[in-house]
Amino acid sequence: MKPVNLKKLAEELNLSVATVSRALNDRYDISQLTKDRVRELATRLHYEPNPYASSLRRQKSKTIGVVIPEIANHFFSLAINGIEEVARDNNYHVLIYLTHEDYQRELSSMRLLAGGRVDGVLLSVASSSQDFAHLDMLRERGIPMVFFDRVYEDMATARVTTDDYDSSYRATRHLLEEGCRTIAYLTISHHLSIGKRRLQGYIDALRDSGLAYDESLVLPGQLDKTHDIAIIKELLESRPAIDGIFASVESLAMSSYEACRLLGRTIPQDIKILGFSNLEIASLLSPPLTTITQPAYAIGKEAAKILFQAVIKNKPISSNQSLEIKSELIVRGSTRLQA
Amino acid sequence: MKPVNLKKLAEELNLSVATVSRALNDRYDISQLTKDRVRELATRLHYEPNPYASSLRRQKSKTIGVVIPEIANHFFSLAINGIEEVARDNNYHVLIYLTHEDYQRELSSMRLLAGGRVDGVLLSVASSSQDFAHLDMLRERGIPMVFFDRVYEDMATARVTTDDYDSSYRATRHLLEEGCRTIAYLTISHHLSIGKRRLQGYIDALRDSGLAYDESLVLPGQLDKTHDIAIIKELLESRPAIDGIFASVESLAMSSYEACRLLGRTIPQDIKILGFSNLEIASLLSPPLTTITQPAYAIGKEAAKILFQAVIKNKPISSNQSLEIKSELIVRGSTRLQA
């Protein structure tokens, strides 16, 4: 019940606490015999060093913090998979904070993290975040941070993203090539750089095909699924010419499917749908969903690797360590008849 | 860059460290004036207490550990959502450890947690875990633990589960009522109690319908999707009489869809499929998947609540705080023609 500590081991072995500590840390100046004796007793008594005492002393928490908008989302859970993998390889622990796309929660998470609980932070910003002063807290404390997927442009640190603009451009081109002429664009945030880039890819693809950008075709989704379905339905009814939907996030693609079903629109005959998504089972949907699939696991892993370079070697992170990993457009039945 | 600590605040205000500490902790014996002065400076300098020093002193980490098999899975990510919610309400932090269904990783995670890094643990055991001696480490250290979903029967602590036996029984009945006579059962582990209960529900439902239990219809899935599809395909080919598949975990239902597609079997005409699953988009699959949907979010939330009762009030957890939350059988197109 009462934890074994160095003092206990030392008493038991008639050694000093210092010696026991050094033996366990495998220091060169301790005799092999002593090391063996100490280790034997330590394992026998299930000794585990107190991580907080150790952190206090070493000024290292052996912990990183991951702040993400949500977790019930394939992109983020795959990213965490990658992050946890790298953390474990480095003998680090992972704290998770969910913002639910809420700026206030992101802020309070940052405040907590800035308190020295972690040696580094991985962040994917909330869609409602407009102000980024809260990120300065980390900088002031010298805690390195790496963005992944959703970044804040003005911050001088590394980011691991995907080719949002290009894939959005390609996706829009694909819809155009499949015959769409009036493409609705569903988004979640205009503030996020990721939102801007994806939107720009859409706009440029339209323009390059000689089509005008019609702002009224851009629909800002919310967080509530029921509400999303309702407004998509409304848009489709008020604009019957719409023959394509480009969902910039997974949940909006799903809501579009529901909306079409409610309206009796057939995919892809009446309307084609395409979306950013990491759903493994996109191919099992009815019809199979054409997706832009992001390398979520790799993004998490690479972001973590960059962070650990800074954490372990105590080097600051530079923006030019940033990485862009390409997404893949996978054409399926929702945009093409015989896919 | 250098963190502000109590000493700094104290010097700045010409107060003792103790007074500053008490002011920040809002102790009754400090004058309002002093409290105000201290707080003002603290916020101005962005003071954040060092969590490790505090933990060391208070013998409380304000952190819980969550150990789960995987995260890229709707059940677990929803559960974490619930857990994080409760943790945040209690001003606690959440450490995540993924076992990838591997006993060794579960063991090492437990060892880390037993070191005093957390005040409590939520665990959903890995399918490969047969030995549970590693859980004693927590008990020895007096760290409370609550199981959720996947439990180890012999451990005297609370568990939050769903009605695995009943829902499995009902699901099997449903398949039988829809005309199935040869139902394959796909499982991941025979060791897990959850696996046993679900299997038993299946067996009993068969028996109550006068059908014999045929062990060769029980297929143990692996972790690798490609492999799963292959063995399901093999089973279906070697046993052409199979007209129903009951997948005891989500991934196996998906693999079954793939296998059927590869074999050209039509769902639900040739074969009916049903599975435990928390996929929100089960209804958008082709055909929509009949599911037993577990209350994942609620399970996570309730498990965390029980844990916090112990953590906050320092009371041991008793087995009879255990909770069973019912799952729901949602009939869709994969088991019935006009659903």
Next chain:
DNA sequence: TTGTACGCGTTATCAC
């Protein structure tokens, strides 16, 4: 109402 002094468990420094 505030200050002094100690200890939480570990590690680093210095002495022997």
Next chain:
DNA sequence: GTGATAACGCGTACAA
């Protein structure tokens, strides 16, 4: 090779 001791930053008993 090993031991004594201080220090990490905070919280609390006791003193004033």
